[in-house]
Amino acid sequence: MNALKNPRLLGTFAVVVLIGAAPAVFAGENYAMRVITVGMCAAIAVYGLNIILGFTGQLSLAQGGFFGIGAYGVGLLTTDYDWSFWSAFFVSVIGTAVIGYLCGLIALRTKDEYFAIFTMAIGFIIFLVISRWEAVTHAHSGVNNVKFPEGAGIVDFSSPIAMFYLVFLVLLICIYITHAIRRSSVGRTLLTIRTSEDLADAIGVRVGFSKQLAFAASAVFGGIGGGLYATVVGFIGPDAASIDKTFEFLMFILVGGMGTVAGPLLGSMIVTFLFELFQDFQAYRFIVLGPIIVALVIFAPRGIIGYLGEFIDRRNRRRRLAGMRRSPKETGPDGRSAAPTAETMTESGAGTTSEETK
Amino acid sequence: MTLFIQQLFNGLALGGVYCLAAIGLTLVFGVLRIPNLAHGALYMLGAYITYFFLTTLGVPYIAAIGIAALLLFVVGVGLERLVFHPLRNSPHTHHMIAAVGAMFFFQALAQAIWGADFRRMKTPITGGLDILGAEISAQRIVIIVTAVIVLALLAWFIKRSIHGQTIEAIEQDRIGASLVGISPSMVSMLTLGLSALLATVAAGLVAPINLLSPTMGDALNLKVFAIIILGGLGSLPGAIVGGFALALAETMTATYISSAVGEAVAFIVLVAVLAIKPTGLFTKAVQR
Numbered sequence: 110m111n112a113l114k115n116p117r118l119l120g121t122f123a124v125v126v127l128i129g130a131a132p133a134v135f136a137g138e139n140y141a142m143r144v145i146t147v148g149m150c151a152a153i154a155v156y157g158l159n160i161i162l163g164f165t166g167q168l169s170l171a172q173g174g175f176f177g178i179g180a181y182g183v184g185l186l187t188t189d190y191d192w193s194f195w196s197a198f199f200v201s202v203i204g205t206a207v208i209g210y211l212c213g214l215i216a217l218r219t220k221d222e223y224f225a226i227f228t229m230a231i232g233f234i235i236f237l238v239i240s241r242w243e244a245v246t247h248a249h250s251g252v253n254n255v256k257f258p259e260g261a262g263i264v265d266f267s268s269p270i271a272m273f274y275l276v277f278l279v280l281l282i283c284i285y286i287t288h289a290i291r292r293s294s295v296g297r298t299l300l301t302i303r304t305s306e307d308l309a310d311a312i313g314v315r316v317g318f319s320k321q322l323a324f325a326a327s328a329v330f331g332g333i334g335g336g337l338y339a340t341v342v343g344f345i346g347p348d349a350a351s352i353d354k355t356f357e358f359l360m361f362i363l364v365g366g367m368g369t370v371a372g373p374l375l376g377s378m379i380v381t382f383l384f385e386l387f388q389d390f391q392a393y394r395f396i397v398l399g400p401i402i403v404a405l406v407i408f409a410p411r412g413i414i415g416y417l418g419e420f421i422d423r424r425n426r427r428r429r430l431a432g433m434r435r436s437p438k439e440t441g442p443d444g445r446s447a448a449p450t451a452e453t454m455t456e457s458g459a460g461t462t463s464e465e466t467k
Numbered sequence: 468m469t470l471f472i473q474q475l476f477n478g479l480a481l482g483g484v485y486c487l488a489a490i491g492l493t494l495v496f497g498v499l500r501i502p503n504l505a506h507g508a509l510y511m512l513g514a515y516i517t518y519f520f521l522t523t524l525g526v527p528y529i530a531a532i533g534i535a536a537l538l539l540f541v542v543g544v545g546l547e548r549l550v551f552h553p554l555r556n557s558p559h560t561h562h563m564i565a566a567v568g569a570m571f572f573f574q575a576l577a578q579a580i581w582g583a584d585f586r587r588m589k590t591p592i593t594g595g596l597d598i599l600g601a602e603i604s605a606q607r608i609v610i611i612v613t614a615v616i617v618l619a620l621l622a623w624f625i626k627r628s629i630h631g632q633t634i635e636a637i638e639q640d641r642i643g644a645s646l647v648g649i650s651p652s653m654v655s656m657l658t659l660g661l662s663a664l665l666a667t668v669a670a671g672l673v674a675p676i677n678l679l680s681p682t683m684g685d686a687l688n689l690k691v692f693a694i695i696i697l698g699g700l701g702s703l704p705g706a707i708v709g710g711f712a713l714a715l716a717e718t719m720t721a722t723y724i725s726s727a728v729g730e731a732v733a734f735i736v737l738v739a740v741l742a743i744k745p746t747g748l749f750t751k752a753v754q755r
Binding site: 162215216218219222225226234237352356359394398399400401402406407410 | 496501502549550553554557558559560561563564565567568569570571572573574575576578579685689692693696700727730731734737738741742
């Protein structure tokens with residue numbers, strides 16, 4: 110019952126239900142289904158970025174690299190080594206986790222700008238390995254015919270709708286994990302680090318360990334997104350690991366709202382839609398989108414969900430204050446009719462008048 | 468031995484280019500305390516504008532570089548005004564994201580105007596010199612000489628001229644400098660303009676050797692960041708030493724081991740420095 114009254118949760122549900130119902134609208138159009146499914150794969154990786162950037166406040170530019178590791182892990186294992194999708198998927202996700210953890214060991218010795226530059230270098234090294242190591246990754250010819258997941262005779266994943274719901278299910282799990290992290294003490298720990306690392310350290314938070322966990326978790330989400338992306342698209346090239354991917358993810362999270370639960374999903378969907386809109390001029394789309402990124406950071410750094418959240422908070426506070434003012438009026442009707450109405454009153458004004466009436 | 472001398476000069480020429488590009492970046496970090504991720508894009512834009520004046524309009528080579536450098540100075544000032552100035556009080560992640568947006572914009576712009584294909588810039592400087600049996604192309608000599616002259620001018624500007632000294636003052640203590648009447652806002656504009664100017668000189672010098680493409684700045688971007696981290700963020704001598712060290716390491720490994728290793732040297736250096744001594748070789752630089 111309580112959950113129904115929380116507009117944030119309701120909003121998240123609304124977005125999720127809306128996307129979950131997408132196949133009903135686009136059932137016949139495979140292309141549209143595929144675009145949405147790929148968008149959801151990206152959204153999973155963006156949820157990873159959300160943990161390290163949104164919650165912990167560290168800009169990691171290696172997310173595209175981890176996405177690429179997941180994609181190439183699944184791609185190479187299912188084609189060249191003829192593994193089944195599921196085993197390849199689990200191995201690549203675990204592989205990404207291990208690589209992420211190891212990178213974190215060095216990367217998290219640094220912070221702020223150094224961390225961003227260092228993770229950018231990690232991302233670039235991953236890209237370099239993938240695009241140059243011809244013997245293993247086939248370099249620029251890419252990996253063709255990545256297997257569909259095995260449905261064990263129950264589901265046929267070669268149909269776009271089944272694939273959609275598979276990715277959708279994983280996405281839901283990621284959203285739930287993000288929600289759980291945010292609510293738990295782990296989430297609060299990470300938020301403390303974002304606010305001030307020194308302060309967190311002073312009050313006994315294990316800063317290094319928490320950042321390490323957040324970084325590894327972000328890598329895992331990247332790997333999951335990449336692995337699913339490989340099977341959805343069926344063909345992967347070095348582009349899947351490029352630094353541009355990272356920047357795309359960054360834009361998704363920025364539009365949706367950093368550090369929010371619904372933000373990455375909403376941002377991914379909106380920007381994917383915009384990309385499709387500008388598809389005819391693929392290469393030039395950044396003439397428009399570049400300034401949009403800059404404008405967003407300057408004028409709306411909290412993204413869509415951030416602003417909605419702020420709006421809800423303000424409304425709640427106003428309601429609470431209105432309630433506080435009404436109760437003393439009822440008990441002591443000394444007729445302060447000069448008290449301003451709720452609409453015209455500022456918040457600070459409301460605080461003082463309610464104190465006066467007491 | 469001939470090969471070694473050849474490669475030594477190649478390394479020195481590349482080092483000159485890296486230095487010019489890295490010094491701008493390290494200056495910007497010292498004054499604005501932000502890593503300007505769009506630096507590589509400014510370098511790329513500088514190369515294309517030099518190309519435009521040299522090839523399309525037929526301006527002489529040195530003049531073309533000069534005009535392009537001045538234009539890029541204006542672009543740098545604009546970048547500071549429109550992107551970094553409004554963000555001066557935001558968390559550090561925001562600058563970097565905005566810089567990425569600016570970088571994408573410049574790349575797309577260059578692609579829209581000049582196309583995505585590689586372009587070759589012809590240089591009027593031909594011929595070569597014979598040094599100890601090795602044939603060194605005149606272009607490389609020009610790069611080395613110009614880089615040294617520009618670095619000397621820059622050193623004079625920062626240490627001796629009043630405007631340059633304001634840059635150093637802001638680097639040392641922002642609040643203290645504002646108290647004695649130096650405008651941080653003016654100095655920020657000057658620094659970003661200067662960094663774009665230096666990047667353009669670097670790009671104009673190296674463009675006849677390399678090919679031009681809208682993404683040519685990406686690889687340089689990472690290398691330049693490796694250099695300034697190696698030297699210490701914000702340190703001028705660090706950028707110079709780091710630039711030549713990295714360039715020599717790169718050309719030598721590419722010659723004697725393999726070209727793939729040569730390309731990866733920058734990142735190996737970066738990982739090693741950050742793992743062992745994250746403050747870089749010249750620590751004094753920036754106190755955070």
